[in-house]
Every structure is written in C-alpha cells, then in structure tokens.
Amino acid sequence: MTNSQVAALLKDKIQTLPAGDGAQVLVGPIRLPVNLDGSTVTFQWYNWVHLNEEELADLDGGRDVEALIGKLPAMRLAEGQQSSVLVYGDFEHQEDALIRMHSICHTGDIFGSKRCDCGFQLRQSMRMIVQNGAGALFYLADHEGRGIGLFSKALAYLLQEEGMDTVEANLALGFTDDSRDYSGAIAVLRALRTKPVTLITNNPKKLEALKNAGMNAVKRIPLWGDVSAFNEKYLRTKIARSGHLKADDTDEILEDRIAQ
Numbered sequence: 001m002t003n004s005q006v007a008a009l010l011k012d013k014i015q016t017l018p019a020g021d022g023a024q025v026l027v028g029p030i031r032l033p034v035n036l037d038g039s040t041v042t043f044q045w046y047n048w049v050h051l052n053e054e055e056l057a058d059l060d061g062g063r064d065v066e067a068l069i070g071k072l073p074a075m076r077l078a079e080g081q082q083s084s085v086l087v088y089g090d091f092e093h094q095e096d097a098l099i100r101m102h103s104i105c106h107t108g109d110i111f112g113s114k115r116c117d118c119g120f121q122l123r124q125s126m127r128m129i130v131q132n133g134a135g136a137l138f139y140l141a142d143h144e145g146r147g148i149g150l151f152s153k154a155l156a157y158l159l160q161e162e163g164m165d166t167v168e169a170n171l172a173l174g175f176t177d178d179s180r181d182y183s184g185a186i187a188v189l190r191a192l193r194t195k196p197v198t199l200i201t202n203n204p205k206k207l208e209a210l211k212n213a214g215m216n217a218v219k220r221i222p223l224w225g226d227v228s229a230f231n232e233k234y235l236r237t238k239i240a241r242s243g244h245l246k247a248d249d250t251d252e253i254l255e256d257r258i259a260q
C-alpha cells in the first residue's frame with residue numbers, strides 16, 4: 001500500500017491544532033474498550049504529538065497527511081513520549097463533564113508504587129468520569145516527577161531517603177518544585193469541548209492554568225485516598241509546601257491511616 005493510500009484511510013481522523021511554538025497533531029477518536037474493575041467500559045481515545053514550526057513546514061502546516069506518514073519512521077517517536085486523552089460519553093455536549101489532567105507517574109501508574117497516590121488517582125478518576133456519564137482523562141506524558149523526568153525523579157527518591165522532602169529534593173537537583181506545562185492538553189481540550197468542565201484535582205494550580213488559558217473551568221473536585229505509611233509524608237508535603245488543598249475529609253483520611 002502506498003503512503004497516499006494509507007493517508008486516504010487516516011486523514012479524517014487527523015487534525016492539527018495550533019499550540020505554542022507549533023501545533024499538536026491530534027489523532028482520534030479511536031474506540032478503546034477498557035477493563036475497569038472487571039467491567040468493560042468503552043472510551044474514545046485520542047493521541048497527539050507536538051511538532052514545531054519547522055517540522056510543520058515540511059507537512060504543509062500539518063495538512064499533508066501523506067508526508068506525515070512518510071516521516072514517521074524517522075521521527076523515532078518511541079524515544080520520546082506522547083500524551084493522550086481518554087474521552088467518555090458525550091463529552092462535547094453533556095452539560096456537566098469531569099476532566100482530570102493526570103501527570104504521568106511511571107512508578108505509581110504502571111508499577112502500583114505506594115510512595116505516591118498517583119495510581120489510585122488515575123483509576124479513581126476513570127471511575128468518577130464514567131459515573132458522571134461524560135468526561136475526559138488527559139494522561140500527560142511530559143509531566144513525570146512534576147516535570148523533572150523519570151531519571152531525575154529516581155535521584156529525588158534517593159535524596160528523600162536521606163531525609164529531604166519532595167520539594168527539597170527537586171530544588172537540590174536544580175529544578176523548581178513544579179515545572180509542568182498544560183498548554184498542549186488545553187489545546188486538545190479546546191478542540192473537544194467548549195462547555196464548562198469540572199476538574200478532578202487537589203492542586204489549585206491546575207485549575208488556574210486552565211482559567212488563565214481562557215478555559216471554561218470553574219469547579220474542582222478533590223481526590224484524596226490510598227494513604228499508607230509509604231506516602232503519608234509525601235501527601236502531607238503536598239499540603240504543607242506545594243499548595244494542594246485539603247477536602248473536608250482529608251484530615252480524617254490521613255488520621256485513619258495513622259490509626260491503622
């Protein structure tokens with residue numbers, strides 16, 4: 001099959017969204033049945049890659065799908081990471097929709113590490129979105145370790161074992177506490193929905209990022225849980241130093257753990 005024939009099959013599922021110093025090339029929707037607590041739930045999955053202006057110029061601003069197909073092997077995409085979004089229900093039209101901007105956590109999301117609450121938040125937010133009837137889970141691949149990358153997060157973990165908290169460890173390695181950027185995800189959200197969204201997060205900076213980008217994000221639902229001896233300090237540091245907001249029952253959730 002020629003690149004032109006492949007492009008003809010795919011072109012209706014590929015769009016280019018202006019973002020920052022280039023654009024996101026967004027692919028989807030793709031039907032994705034997911035095992036959620038033993039039930040099969042079908043999401044619509046979208047994936048995107050950021051291309052800079054120079055890369056876009058070779059692709060007629062992203063419109064030349066045939067040229068894009070031809071370039072894929074040389075782009076070595078497996079060496080970087082691409083973000084994606086799982087969409088559920090009538091995300092474009094339902095009045096109330098939940099979204100989660102989930103920062104990738106290799107250790108928590110994939111291995112089930114108990115040093116953080118990320119794996120719990122990932123699964124729980126999927127449940128909440130399905131229960132709500134419509135929503136979207138953005139899985140942000142360039143956010144590892146709050147933007148420091150997996151290798152640096154490994155070093156930060158070692159420094160934490162020497163007594164530093166998460167913020168001190170990031171600073172000691174020459175980073176800020178939090179260098180995450182949401183502009184790519186926001187460009188995609190804008191293409192998928194313009195009605196208001198409610199954000200699942202304990203982090204008010206995420207809501208601010210959406211609001212500052214002009215998004216219709218007014219509400220926030222907290223998400224605390226899966227507290228254990230392994231992540232209690234991490235969770236308390238989030239509240240004490242990183243500006244995460246407690247919910248009405250957060251103290252109870254933390255104290256319950258201690259009583260166990």
Ligand SMILES: Nc1nc2c(ncn2[C@@H]2O[C@H](COP(=O)(O)OP(=O)(O)OP(=O)(O)O)[C@@H](O)[C@H]2O)c(=O)[nH]1
Nearest residue numbers: 103104105116143144145146156166170201202203
């Ligand atoms: N630098 C660093 N990053 C960590 C550590 N533990 C988890 N992370 C990363 O933190 C990110 C999640 O950020 P959190 O601060 O837990 O939570 P948040 O995303 O700001 O807020 P929520 O929306 O409430 O989850 C993920 O990318 C994890 O990889 C750690 O000890 N050090």
